[in-house]
Amino acid sequence: MSTAAAKRIVVFGGNGFLGSRICKAAASRSWDVTSVSRSGPPKWSSVTSSASPPPWSHKVTWERADIFQPSQWLALLQSADYVVHSLGILLEADYKKIVSGQASPFSLFSSSSSSSAPKSSANPLDRKPGDQSPLNKENRQQLTYETMNRDSAILLAKESAAKGVKAFGYVSAAAGAPVLPSRYITTKREAEDVIEREFGREMRGVYFRAPFMYDSSRKFTVPIAAGAMVANTFNGLTGGLLGGFLGAAGIKPLKADLVAEAVVEALADDKVRGVVGVEDLERLGEKGRRGEVV
Template identity: 65%
Template sequence: MSATKRIIVFGGNGFVGSRICRAAVARNWDVTSISRSGEPHWSSVTSSASPPSWSNKVAWERGDIFRPAQWVSLLRGADYVVHSLGILLEADYKGVISGRESPFSGLAKAFNPAKGAHSPNPLERIREGEKEPIEPPPSASQLTYEMMNRDSAILLAKEAAREKVKAFGYMSAAGGAPVLPSRYISTKREAEAVVAREFPEMRGVFIRAPFMYDSSRKITVPLAALAMAGSVFNGLTGGVMKGFLGSAAAKPLKADQVADAMVEALSDESVAGPVEVQQLEELANRGWRKTML
């Protein structure tokens, strides 16, 4: 009998991260989630406020991604580490929705081209032996694409490689979108490139997910229909609008499928580098069949 695999999921309490934890539990893996708040607020990631039965098999740890001293010891002995953190907009969208901030100032923040533009690769800022290389932001509203989509992933990959983790999974994206600043996708591509280049001894798996939906988040269902229409249009026109549509030009997938694909990709040593939408479907189907056996 093979030894139980051990996986650490950063952002395991989120929409996709929680599903990655669920998929890993279905494989009978040893699963640990690390996030600032610990266990998910289940009503925000599923259709129920009650914890699902599988959640009892996950160790829900608290830790700040930008403070490695809080979590680095948990990486020891791990087979796989997953980065499932990120932001869609830099603006404090919760503040906009609640009325604490005007929509105009919120959008101005989100599309400010200078925000974070001079934030260098964190590896260039890390001195040998320094434990806290990046100063954590005092609030979520001050997070930038560079910090969340790129720097936190590179920082985690650095520590995972140091602990000789076999594979590093990164939740990337198929593309940007007309409503998102270009830095949303450019920072993800930068993270992929740096991780692959700087840590070649650790297999990097970059899940380029399309738009993801689930009935527990009702707004995602009609948006997925629009994304599907964009995908069909892109196919019929030979990809003429792919650059403009971004991820909306790719076929949308259920969040559960993407999670299953991540876990299957990590377990398959032949999978490395960017994983595009068609391969995600194949991996998800293969992984689902394994859990049904």
């Protein structure tokens, strides 16, 4: 009796808070899992409660590459069933500062809130292999919401479609100002729109509009999530009275492991495409945890 070939997934940003959990969820299904990031394996103390690599981490191939230099990672997309973009400069950069004690947890919601920061002028669809990367040290001033949230995702989707990838997962966000900077949300939405318009016929796009995510391994996320839960309950009892004002703070937070399970479950289900909101993330995550057959 023949055994079905394992699914192959490549997670860009796979060493981050959510990305590492996506890798874990995929590895638990015996998928072939590759993580791509600039630093390779995670600094485990920043994404789990231990400084030591967990057992599942040995089932993941940890690659180093610059997202804006396709020549460094194009070969990794060969025969991939799924590709996930889990990169960003709000959650990852600010979490690292908070974990290291360089910033307050409240800076997660207040930093980079300007709506008039410089925009990226280059069209990511026209990017050439030799173009300078915004991640180069001498070019860091170009590292904006536009480059990381939008342009890197469009570039990755373009190359994924060209390689025949079946499904592309994009980690987006649930809501915006005042809790999240408006440009953080608009660049996420722009990426969703362009990817679906340009590549939706060739490749199934799934856009995960995640709420605030928490885990006990990052202790500062727990009280923030508790506050968001209270706001969500109040918002529900008042018929969404303050929904527009609260933004992401009025949306039910989810545990990061649950969102990761939802990402993997959605990619595995050919019927799931387009925007996946918070309620569907919760449903898919629970389904993935139960190990239901897709």
